[in-house]
Amino acid sequence: MNKTYLKNILKGLTGILIYFAVSNYAAVPLYALGIDPSKLPGYVTDIYSLFMEFLIILSIFLLFQKEITNSFKDLKKNHLKYFKKYLKYYLLAIIVMMGSNAIINVLGGGISENESAIRSSFQTSPVYVFIASVIFAPVLEEFTFRGCFRAIFKNDTVFILVSGLVFGSLHLITMPLNELFPIYLISYSSCGIAFAYMLAKSNNIFVSTGFHFMHNGILMSLQTFLLFFS
Numbered sequence: 001m002n003k004t005y006l007k008n009i010l011k012g013l014t015g016i017l018i019y020f021a022v023s024n025y026a027a028v029p030l031y032a033l034g035i036d037p038s039k040l041p042g043y044v045t046d047i048y049s050l051f052m053e054f055l056i057i058l059s060i061f062l063l064f065q066k067e068i069t070n071s072f073k074d075l076k077k078n079h080l081k082y083f084k085k086y087l088k089y090y091l092l093a094i095i096v097m098m099g100s101n102a103i104i105n106v107l108g109g110g111i112s113e114n115e116s117a118i119r120s121s122f123q124t125s126p127v128y129v130f131i132a133s134v135i136f137a138p139v140l141e142e143f144t145f146r147g148c149f150r151a152i153f154k155n156d157t158v159f160i161l162v163s164g165l166v167f168g169s170l171h172l173i174t175m176p177l178n179e180l181f182p183i184y185l186i187s188y189s190s191c192g193i194a195f196a197y198m199l200a201k202s203n204n205i206f207v208s209t210g211f212h213f214m215h216n217g218i219l220m221s222l223q224t225f226l227l228f229f230s
Helices: 003-024 028-032 042-063 065-106 113-124 126-152 156-170 181-202 205-229
Strands: none
Touching (some): 003 126, 042 126, 065 126, 065 205, 113 126, 126 156, 126 205, 156 181
């Protein structure tokens, strides 16, 4: 194992550790200051949550500053080429996701707890959920589950499967294991696998991030439409 690869592994592991540490212990600084998060106004906790997500993004950016900067420069020159080349893989992932969801509905399964929580939050804090889902989440999740994982796994197949399945599994973390779990996992992992494939083949983190932006933007636009017109 050469020093460059070892350094990349350490950077990837550090980024993943930062993601999970900040995500799970974001309220610790507030408690340390004697502040009870549950007693804060909703808009304050929303802003605080976005700030903590920004810190994760900034931390991973600093870890991979050279790679991310080069990827952005490359995207500016080749964004149309990347979009045309990888759109079919995104559409294939959507077909797999929709097919899986159709099977789940036929078999009597409902929406996952993750999806239910998002819809519930959107009812009470639509602006926060829209910003978090459409702007922050694509960057945060791609930097972590694609960028950091790619630094660790150089084999394309291993990287694509691990990145996609871990990404999908975390959306189902509160779901009990049952006979429908594998189908839910396929549904939630389909886009993650497609995004990982895009990074593996393009070597540009902003290709998958761009499609992730588009995907979340479409979904949240539909949610917004239903919220105001249903």
